[in-house]
Amino acid sequence: MTVFRKFNYFFSASCKKFINMEATKNKTIKEGPAVINLVSEKVFYNPVQEFNRDLSILVLNVFSEDYRAEKTLQAQKKAQNKSVADTIDDTDKQEVEVTILEALSATGLRSIRYAKEVANITKIVANDISQQAVQTMKVNFEQNEVSHMVEASHDDACMLMYKHKQPSQRFSAIDLDPYGCPSIFLDAAVQSVQDGGLLLVTATDMAVLAGNSPETCYSKYGAVSLKTKCCHEMALRILLQCIEKHANRYSRYIVPLLSISADFYIRVFVKIYTGAIHCKKTTSKLAMVYQCVGCDNMTLQPLGGFKPNPTEKNPNQMKAFLPMGPPVTEHCVHCNQRHHLGGPIWTAPIHDPVFVSRVLGELCSERHSLGTRDRIEGVLSMVREELHDVPLYYSMDRLSGRVHLETMPMLLMRSAILNAGHKVSYSHASKTSIKTTAPTRLIWDIVRTWERTHPVKPARLEADPVAKYILSQEIQSQVDLSERPDANPGSRRAGVLRFQYNPVPHWGPGARALVNIGEEKMSKATRNQNKKLKKQNQKRQHSGSEDELRKKTVTEQQSFDIDL
Template sequence: MSVPSASSDTAPSIAVPPGYTLHKENSAQIILPDSNGAFLNPVQEFNRDLSVACITVWSELANEERKRKWDDKKKRRQESAEKMAKKQKDAANTKVSSEKAPVAVVAQEGIPNADLEMDVDDSALVEMPSSTSEKQNKDEYKPHTFTLLEALSATGLRSIRYAKEIPLVRYVIANDLSPEAVETMRKNVELNGLGPQRSGSLARINGGSTAPVSLDVAGANPTEPQNSARPNLGKVRVNEGDACALMYSHRAERSRVDVVDLDPYGTAAPFMDGAVQCVNDGGLLCVTCTDLSVLANTNYPEKCYANYGGVPAKAEYCHEVALRLVLHSISTTAAKYGRFIEPILSLSIDFYVRLFIKVRAAPIEVKKAASKTSLYYICTGCQSFHAQPLGKVVEKVHEATGNTNHLYKTQAGPPISSDCPECGNPFHVAGPMWSGPLHSKEFAVKLLEHIEKDPKKYGTSPRMKGMVTVASEELETPFYFTPTKIASFFHCQSPPLEEIASALLHAGHPISRSHACAGSLKTTATREEVLDVFRNWIKTHPVKMENIKAGSPASRLLAKEPKTDANFKKHAMVSALSGGAKLVRYQQNPTPNWGPAAKAGPSKRKRTRDETSAPSVVTE
């Protein structure tokens, strides 16, 4: 039986039909068939809560940007109208002055030769009508409502929550390939009062029985307004069909949607091409990938390359590598169509990654994609890494005009010799992958404000607050490390996190946590400088050399002398790592043998993961 979320008790109780189970979550309530077809998995309420919050904040920020542009355009129109009015008034005044002056009229036949003075009535002056400016003053900015497409909806729970909880949603297109899932989805949409309405009814009569109104969303025009001649198609519009075909049918500019949500079972790679084409300029792409056995492990490098165009890494920071591989795949896909990506929040969560990405159209920005893409040489022993960017942007200032031109060049390489200078082990190549920022700090701060404004709005708000806080403080530099892992390379006692952090801060290197791993640190220091901190630590906490084999990686690491001394005295900035409060940053596995569940039902298709309970959490 499902465990309702914090606000599920606000929904009215309903009679559950025989053979179905009621599931409540926040504002939504759905019924699930007991036989098959309902795909429910633990811990995914956090995914939906986070998605609702992110899309809400994105829509608010997008409207703020639209309003700024609207205000600027209105201001320009007013200034233009004032200039035109002044110009016409000046021209009229000039005409009045010239006509008021005495005019000598040459004698003609029937007209006496005389000096005449012509007067012009001031009331004849033409003034600019005030109706235009009055109309502009009356006009007020109307918030932009947006359309959302969930390509793989399964039970429809996510789409229902989007429609009910995000204020600016115009309507949601909920799609699935499975007829069983679509049947369940239609029932759930009707149950929540979001289905098609005609003459005040939630259903239409079809041969004496009630049946939901179907919608061919492939032919629908999202920009077409509702009117009396067209029925109300509902706030959640259910479609049965192939997800890629649906998204390709929305490629045309007039039929594009503002948000696309991809939440499949496994990889989202087959759906990325359609998604980046059907989303509007400045729209939001939400992507989930659960195939971390491919993305965060080197067991299937051929599969990772086939899906994402890159090779994974075997290192403790493999979950960040997974994020960057998915971003690389989306970036290269978008670049084919003159589009570029702006990741606003990229999170490694439990057994999957969840990314929120703005997609924009600007061919000039596409040229910078190569400079935000890198191969990485990763040591098989100490996991030191060295970046090999695929391109670079060179700024050249013109001496005569002072204009700055951007030149796009290839990058020299490789960045390192064949063997690791620290431990002597060989390197493996990982990537290519995204080497730019994973998050937008501005967006993360706004998202945090949204969560803190009403903590009871989301059932998993404590964990949301903790993870988004870490993301907002995370350094943009690639990859993290844990003191425990590096201590294992030296076979030494693991130093406290605060002491390592203090030593790096005293050396002038900024630090932060990583949301992807408990006990992790990110820093601008090179791996060599980090290893030197550990070598200084070992001076006061010696290693038993009798346990170190000659010629081993540990012996080579210990043989090197640190180039600088480390100061392990507690730094004042170390307290900022905890934020001064207990936060739910990292989740503890709720049950033994926990992880993604198997697909539901006999049909072979991609389905989303819905769950029945909120996750258990730990504080740090």
């Protein structure tokens, strides 16, 4: 009976696996104008990333126009300097090639959509290390009739980019959408993108970037992450400083156009330029972060700065200097607690408002029929409203929860900040965010003013000395809680889809694609899966073989005794 049950179990498991493989092989996926077939279960596809792909298409459409215009203008200036021609004909604009590399292509869906939906594209290279993925791509390219524009490549992503690091062979845009951390590809990517080209980078290892493993974050991104309510924006700024660090090694620097935190990942769109003098300004764009362990207040310590140093020849000359520090005392002035130190993070703007407005304009064009159109409109509307020169943000639920206070309405908090003469906005990364130029002292004074009409139970304050310390301090600012009409942002009044619910049940980054590259090339985490169970099975097999050997020896000895 036991043998029959085991046979039935393995037979059922094999049947299920076979059915799943057949279902996967026959699966057809339609997204936008692209239709692809999954011919293998070892090729990765995640439907939740449709928002990522739709947004990338819009960004590339706007970028391609800017890129061609920029290159045409450079050629015109070069021609004028050489006195060859004063102008360039419109026909010359067509000679500007726009090439895109999708370094980790998998099914080829993204490249197909780029070929069909992005204007002015000359050539697309879709690369993957999996031979099965490349075979799948070729079939899909033929089916979608884009083989004349999209080239399938079977190569290691880094090696392919290193082969194209010469200026004449560089790509106009490189799309990196890996499973997990993208840092291993950044060194090659910043070298193989054209001057003024676009780098599109996705990171899905949010647990590392959000402060759950600060030591791992440092080893991968060169920055210590902090567990805080504004962790999603901090994740964006950690990734940006990592890209900048890789670019600076080759006298290059980044200009962020758009940085998005969505679902389970972050996505940044940055331009890459060459200029050693601009690399010297990097320290003024980075800062360490002091996080109070009590009230979660964040204080920035810049790594460098610039101050005016006029001369007769150059009255606008600037001089670099090292800022004084630390910016905090041993104990937090707001709650009397100690600090954690994290960073460095990118503190310069993470969006270009003009570029974001142009992407929104591109979204309104009739040539695009995107499945996540409403969500893109909502997110970009919030991004355009953000205070771009203010790093990080407060969280309304954290401010109230820290002192055990009834949550204050968001419009009242925003009105109080505006009444005090400061700017305030949401962050697209959190629906309870407060991004403001107001000092932390004013924020807590507003909370203390609210507490006067909504008192905390004394028992809770006695049990929490930090909350008691915060609320016991005197209110030093004039707080006006009268509601203002402009406290309600335009995106909220328009009713756009600003924060989306989970798109599907059990959504997430999905399972890593299976690639037959040999066990010796597997990641350490993959090799160590079920490590203890494997050891136990080996011990059982070893002990079982010893028992069989012992029984066999005894049996042979008994037979020998009988023969005697």
